[in-house]
Amino acid sequence: MVRPARTHAATLDDVAARAGVSRATASRVLAGSSKVSERAQQAVRDAATELSYVARQAARELAGGRSDAIAFVVSETRERFFADPFFAGVLRGAQAAASDHRRQLMFAIVSTDDDRARFEEYAAGGHLGGAMFLSVHANEHLPGRLERLGIPVVLAGRPPGRRPALPFVSPDNVAGGRSAAHVLIERGCRHVATIAGPPDMTASGDRLLGFRAELAEHGLPLSDELVVAGDFSPDSGYEVARGLLARDPGIDGIFAANDLMALGALRALREAGRSVPDDVAVVGFDDVPLAAQAHPPLTTVRQPLEAMGRQMTRMLLDALDGLPVTSVTLATELVVRDSA
Amino acid sequence: MVRPARTHAATLDDVAARAGVSRATASRVLAGSSKVSERAQQAVRDAATELSYVARQAARELAGGRSDAIAFVVSETRERFFADPFFAGVLRGAQAAASDHRRQLMFAIVSTDDDRARFEEYAAGGHLGGAMFLSVHANEHLPGRLERLGIPVVLAGRPPGRRPALPFVSPDNVAGGRSAAHVLIERGCRHVATIAGPPDMTASGDRLLGFRAELAEHGLPLSDELVVAGDFSPDSGYEVARGLLARDPGIDGIFAANDLMALGALRALREAGRSVPDDVAVVGFDDVPLAAQAHPPLTTVRQPLEAMGRQMTRMLLDALDGLPVTSVTLATELVVRDSA
DNA sequence: CTGAAAGCGCTTACAG
DNA sequence: CTGAAAGCGCTTACAG
Numbered sequence: 001m002v003r004p005a006r007t008h009a010a011t012l013d014d015v016a017a018r019a020g021v022s023r024a025t026a027s028r029v030l031a032g033s034s035k036v037s038e039r040a041q042q043a044v045r046d047a048a049t050e051l052s053y054v055a056r057q058a059a060r061e062l063a064g065g066r067s068d069a070i071a072f073v074v075s076e077t078r079e080r081f082f083a084d085p086f087f088a089g090v091l092r093g094a095q096a097a098a099s100d101h102r103r104q105l106m107f108a109i110v111s112t113d114d115d116r117a118r119f120e121e122y123a124a125g126g127h128l129g130g131a132m133f134l135s136v137h138a139n140e141h142l143p144g145r146l147e148r149l150g151i152p153v154v155l156a157g158r159p160p161g162r163r164p165a166l167p168f169v170s171p172d173n174v175a176g177g178r179s180a181a182h183v184l185i186e187r188g189c190r191h192v193a194t195i196a197g198p199p200d201m202t203a204s205g206d207r208l209l210g211f212r213a214e215l216a217e218h219g220l221p222l223s224d225e226l227v228v229a230g231d232f233s234p235d236s237g238y239e240v241a242r243g244l245l246a247r248d249p250g251i252d253g254i255f256a257a258n259d260l261m262a263l264g265a266l267r268a269l270r271e272a273g274r275s276v277p278d279d280v281a282v283v284g285f286d287d288v289p290l291a292a293q294a295h296p297p298l299t300t301v302r303q304p305l306e307a308m309g310r311q312m313t314r315m316l317l318d319a320l321d322g323l324p325v326t327s328v329t330l331a332t333e334l335v336v337r338d339s340a
Numbered sequence: 341m342v343r344p345a346r347t348h349a350a351t352l353d354d355v356a357a358r359a360g361v362s363r364a365t366a367s368r369v370l371a372g373s374s375k376v377s378e379r380a381q382q383a384v385r386d387a388a389t390e391l392s393y394v395a396r397q398a399a400r401e402l403a404g405g406r407s408d409a410i411a412f413v414v415s416e417t418r419e420r421f422f423a424d425p426f427f428a429g430v431l432r433g434a435q436a437a438a439s440d441h442r443r444q445l446m447f448a449i450v451s452t453d454d455d456r457a458r459f460e461e462y463a464a465g466g467h468l469g470g471a472m473f474l475s476v477h478a479n480e481h482l483p484g485r486l487e488r489l490g491i492p493v494v495l496a497g498r499p500p501g502r503r504p505a506l507p508f509v510s511p512d513n514v515a516g517g518r519s520a521a522h523v524l525i526e527r528g529c530r531h532v533a534t535i536a537g538p539p540d541m542t543a544s545g546d547r548l549l550g551f552r553a554e555l556a557e558h559g560l561p562l563s564d565e566l567v568v569a570g571d572f573s574p575d576s577g578y579e580v581a582r583g584l585l586a587r588d589p590g591i592d593g594i595f596a597a598n599d600l601m602a603l604g605a606l607r608a609l610r611e612a613g614r615s616v617p618d619d620v621a622v623v624g625f626d627d628v629p630l631a632a633q634a635h636p637p638l639t640t641v642r643q644p645l646e647a648m649g650r651q652m653t654r655m656l657l658d659a660l661d662g663l664p665v666t667s668v669t670l671a672t673e674l675v676v677r678d679s680a
Numbered sequence: 681c682t683g684a685a686a687g688c689g690c691t692t693a694c695a696g
Numbered sequence: 697c698t699g700a701a702a703g704c705g706c707t708t709a710c711a712g
Contacts, residue, residue, distance in 0.1 A: 009464055009465060009466065011705060011706090012705065012706060013705080013706095021682080021683090022682065022684080023684095023705095023706080023707095024683060024684080024685095024707080024708080025683075027706070027707060028682090028707090028708095031707080035682095036681065037681060037682090040681080052461070054461050054465035055706075056402070056465060056704085056705055056706070057467050058397075058399075058401035058402045058466075058705080059398075059688090059705035059707090060705080061706090062396070062398045062399050062402055062690085062704090062705080062706070062707090063705075063706040064688085064706075064708085065688065065707085067398070072447065078432045078436060078646075081428060081432055082425065082432045082646075083425075083629040084629075085422065085425065085428075087428065088421060088422050088425075091421075092421055092422045092449070095418070095447060095448065095449050099448070099449070099455060102458065104446050104448070105446065105448070106445065106446060106447070107412065107431070107435060107446070107447035108435065108439070109439070115439060118439065118442065121394050122444070124349055125395070125397065126396060126398075127396070127397050127398070127444075234632070234633045238633075260630075263630060263633045264633060267635070270635060289422065289423040289574075290574065290600075290603060293574045293603040293604060293607055293634075294633075295607070295610060295634075305422075306418075351689060352689065353690095361698080361699090362698065362699045363689090363690080363691095364698070364699060364700080364701095365697085365698060365699075367692085368692095368697095375698095376697065377698090380698085395689085395690075396688085396689055396690070398689080398690090400689080400690055401704090402690070402704045403691040403703075404691055404692085404704085405691085
């Protein structure tokens with residue numbers, strides 16, 4: 001041993017030396033190339049294991065000219081990220097899939113234009129293999145810009161516009177809206193209202209579309225005064241519900257486009273002395289963790305949050321491998337509890 | 341221009357050339373070294389701006405031998421990460437601080453031994469500048485192992501043991517427990533119980549300690565039968581509350597060690613036909629986003645989640661700069677609503 | 681199938 | 697204060 005003691009972890013050269021091959025061959029084996037003899041493959045793999053070799057991501061990235069880190073970016077205020085379990089649910093799935101594929105997940109919240117500029121700059125610096133975007137509003141241009149930079153992008157939710165340019169993963173919002181209408185009708189409701197989501201998100205429109213269609217097919221057209229948008233926060237649900245109730249006391253069913261607003265509506269109904277579901281039935285959307293603790297426990301349309309996260313990660317990894325990627329819609333599930 | 345067109349972003353050489361200095365000098369300026377002439381500094385900065393230069397993290401890491409990426413790691417099940425807004429709150433703060441310092445945040449959940457091994461391997465690969473750990477249970481050894489690898493670590497919450505080896509950021513759980521007891525006493529409660537947290541987390545013990553101390557100082561000793569541990573989930577809160585009520589119908593106040601359990605307790609009380617706060621007052625801990633929507637709106641002890649996240653990130657960055665780091669305890673705040 | 685060699689873009693002693 | 701040079705650990709044409 002003439003070389004000075006290595007301070008730390010094994011390097012590719014160490015592996016190659018131990019395996020008795022060149023660094024190039026070792027690299028090929030570890031990269032999964034098939035054009036290497038069985039013998040060499042075995043030797044390299046054994047050496048790597050014995051030395052518990054871990055490739056330096058930085059070196060690999062520098063040499064290869066590309067990064068395989070993927071980013072989970074929430075384009076919302078930090079406040080909403082915190083308040084809505086939706087994000088954590090998808091994040092959980094994305095992280096699980098990334099971990100399964102031994103990828104690291106980068107986490108970012110971009111809520112200001114400054115954040116956006118920073119993130120774009122970072123991405124332009126070549127540090128990103130791909131990015132998934134959560135909560136994309138109509139005026140959000142960052143995903144498109146990244147795409148143009150050559151960075152694979154996947155969106156959570158269908159982007160606005162007829163022919164979406166970017167691949168997305170979405171729950172079946174239309175079917176979800178239908179099922180909400182369905183429970184309400186079954187419950188005997190005949191005069192329903194809805195607390196819609198923000199108009200600049202397709203999820204809002206799609207849920208409303210399905211809700212309205214199902215209602216219409218049962219001879220219960222939904223008039224425009226009974227459709228009022230909230231902003232997905234509990235307080236907006238509370239306010240909208242109050243307004244609705246004041247204007248039209250005959251309402252006997254409410255569909256809120258997400259659980260947070262449904263919970264706010266429940267509070268408004270309580271204060272107004274209306275019992276749920278007897279006087280007014282309520283259906284939410286999401287199935288947040290606390291939906292079951294509500295009073296009464298909330299009937300809701302469950303989004304497959306974890307599956308959405310996993311799916312987005314997989315699509316990004318596919319894109320990184322040069323595979324074609326197409327949008328996916330995942331089924332929702334009605335969870336019947338006591339509120340409707 | 342004889343050189344072939346650059347495909348992409350500007351490199352340090354480009355900046356140096358444009359500024360009329362050597363690459364070394366350009367590097368020094370951008371690294372913030374003071375031993376460079378004003379003239380050169382200005383020239384380099386201008387050139388960098390004009391070229392909208394962004395340093396390649398990978399190259400920097402490779403050359404410098406260290407990484408400045410910091411990891412946010414949750415050592416809990418993915419399920420709990422999703423169910424408890426606590427994590428999202430701290431994550432929000434950590435991300436904000438990282439972004440302010442132009443650092444990327446790595447996100448990981450380690451819930452199995454396999455996850456742990458994978459993460460340690462990754463860290464050992466030199467990819468990490470530092471890591472903060474959330475939800476550290478008594479038998480969690482990963483933080484210590486990273487520390488021994490020379491990677492700065494900060495914990496959320498005081499680790500078990502008398503003389504914690506690792507720096508931490510913690511809410512003042514003892515004071516928080518005291519303030520919970522205080523409201524209950526003020527409310528006129530004389531026979532209180534507590535749904536404690538998991539015994540393997542110091543937060544549980546500390547909250548109980550404060551709660552008990554305050555009670556005792558008011559001549560209201562807390563007997564052991566009135567202390568039952570849950571696991572921080574709503575269902576455990578529900579179950580424990582039911583058991584408590586069945587065993588001792590005279591209970592007139594309950595302190596739950598987190599809001600999720602408090603919400604479960606509220607449900608149990610409702611089912612038992614006990615009114616809150618008149619029959620039984622309830623205090624939680626955390627101030628989760630939905631605490632205000634509960635029935636009745638929950639009185640609780642707020643943890644400064646975002647501040648905790650920010651603080652942990654700052655400590656990690658300090659450690660990366662070679663500065664000494666010491667543990668910090670942050671004040672909690674009583675939020676009085678209707679449940680107590 | 682395999683190796684020698686160049687190069688990815690930076691940082692940092694080492695000499696001025 | 698500044699530059700030439702070596703080197704971080706890999707990948708990938710280029711020749712066998």
